[in-house]
Amino acid sequence: MGMTMSQKILAAHAGLSEVKAGQLIEADLDLVLGNDITSPVAINEMKKIDKQTVFDKDKIALVMDHFIPNKDIKSAENCKCCREFACRHEITNYFDVGDMGIEHALLPEKGLVVAGDAMIGADSHTCTYGALGAFSTGVGSTDMAAAMVTGKAWFKVPSAIKFELVGKPGKWVSGKDVILHIIGMIGVDGALYKSMEFTGEGVKNLTMDDRFTICNMAIEAGGKNGIFPVDEQTVAYLKEHSKRDFKVYEADPDAEYDATYVIDLSELKPTVSFPHLPSNTRTIDNVGDVKIDQSVIGSCTNGRIDDMRVAAEILKGRKVAKNVRCIVIPATQAIYLQAMREGLLEIFVEAGAIVSTPTCGPCLGGYMGILAAGERCISTTNRNFVGRMGHVDSEVYLASPAVAAASAVTGKISCPCELD
Numbered sequence: 001m002g003m004t005m006s007q008k009i010l011a012a013h014a015g016l017s018e019v020k021a022g023q024l025i026e027a028d029l030d031l032v033l034g035n036d037i038t039s040p041v042a043i044n045e046m047k048k049i050d051k052q053t054v055f056d057k058d059k060i061a062l063v064m065d066h067f068i069p070n071k072d073i074k075s076a077e078n079c080k081c082c083r084e085f086a087c088r089h090e091i092t093n094y095f096d097v098g099d100m101g102i103e104h105a106l107l108p109e110k111g112l113v114v115a116g117d118a119m120i121g122a123d124s125h126t127c128t129y130g131a132l133g134a135f136s137t138g139v140g141s142t143d144m145a146a147a148m149v150t151g152k153a154w155f156k157v158p159s160a161i162k163f164e165l166v167g168k169p170g171k172w173v174s175g176k177d178v179i180l181h182i183i184g185m186i187g188v189d190g191a192l193y194k195s196m197e198f199t200g201e202g203v204k205n206l207t208m209d210d211r212f213t214i215c216n217m218a219i220e221a222g223g224k225n226g227i228f229p230v231d232e233q234t235v236a237y238l239k240e241h242s243k244r245d246f247k248v249y250e251a252d253p254d255a256e257y258d259a260t261y262v263i264d265l266s267e268l269k270p271t272v273s274f275p276h277l278p279s280n281t282r283t284i285d286n287v288g289d290v291k292i293d294q295s296v297i298g299s300c301t302n303g304r305i306d307d308m309r310v311a312a313e314i315l316k317g318r319k320v321a322k323n324v325r326c327i328v329i330p331a332t333q334a335i336y337l338q339a340m341r342e343g344l345l346e347i348f349v350e351a352g353a354i355v356s357t358p359t360c361g362p363c364l365g366g367y368m369g370i371l372a373a374g375e376r377c378i379s380t381t382n383r384n385f386v387g388r389m390g391h392v393d394s395e396v397y398l399a400s401p402a403v404a405a406a407s408a409v410t411g412k413i414s415c416p417c418e419l420d
Helices: 005-014 039-046 073-088 103-109 124-132 141-150 175-186 201-205 208-216 232-241 305-315 333-341 344-351 401-410
Strands: 024-028 031-035 060-063 093-095 118-121 135-138 152-156 159-166 194-199 225-227 259-264 271-273 281-283 294-297 325-328 376-379 395-398
Touching: 005 024, 005 118, 005 135, 005 194, 005 225, 031 039, 031 103, 031 141, 039 073, 039 141, 060 073, 060 103, 073 093, 103 124, 103 208, 103 232, 103 333, 118 124, 118 141, 124 135, 124 208, 124 225, 124 232, 135 225, 141 152, 159 175, 159 201, 175 208, 175 259, 175 271, 175 281, 194 208, 208 225, 208 232, 208 305, 294 305, 294 401, 305 325, 305 333, 305 344, 305 401, 325 344, 333 344, 376 401
Parallel strands: 031 060, 031 118, 060 093, 118 135, 159 194, 159 259, 194 225, 294 325, 294 376, 376 395
Antiparallel strands: 024 152, 271 281, 271 395
16 A cells, blocks of 8 residues: 555655554654744753753754743743753754744745655644645654754654645635635544645645645644645745755555545635634634624734735725724734735724734734633634633634635624625
């Protein structure tokens, strides 16, 4: 029996000719990632290891993004811990205020992950990099500590689910709607510890930003990772952003999948996840009258330049509804600068929105948009669990930048088509 795309990457990094689902392997890593929340834990765990040096100062990335700029003393101490560690070990890829961004948007932009890589990160949304044809997955801080020292990680080789994409998305349908549709279809544990492998002729109709969004939320279906084939769009992105060599892996024709789903992109509608699970989805025509207090456009899921452009297209010449707070968060400094040069930030401000420096901020209930009891937020983030963005009696509704922007204008969850 042949191997899936993910299995081939893992086999290569384990020095094996083949691997099978369920097999335990030790694989070499191309990158180890941590942020300002998870890295201090890993750094403290590393102190328990006899060897106190990192395996490769060029293959560790530390990104200060969750509470940056620091919101309180604790977050300042966490960043100080990471900063001192980075200096002590001469970590090449340390990103702090002024040169940072939300980690899962920043690393591809900086060219630190390429096709064929195997990498881990102490953040659950590390699965984002599968959009580039890499195997990437989230781990705990203890695993991060061991990986920083050894450059290796243990894996149970995942089985896979194939999602065959066909057709072309309609107006206002994006990668966010694709992945919300899938999660709504299979559930939050529908791909538990499985590789979600996306393929089919419809892939060409998804932008790289769409693919990053889809892979980012693989974990919300329980997936070990998400991954896309490497096509012309991928190669163009890699050549633009990275000087590293990359390797293209393809699934064998006889690769085994636990299940195969065919997703016709042309049939999808803008989709919203209701509280309190990403799988609690409804298409926009079945939402009903849901008034909102806040709209957040940003995060590692939807803070890229395509997302900024879509939001600006909808907000241009319009005003955010009275009593609605609209918070726009470009995911990196480069995206912020690009949005500024294109006049997008001016559109946001004139519409009555605010624009934040890159930060994870409200996504995890950190800051820059915490909800009070009884408040509702439409958000382009990736989770809407109880208390995710603030008070346990608040509500988060997940949607695309298009729906979040339109909702900010109307004051209730709305389709952009309603503004035409």
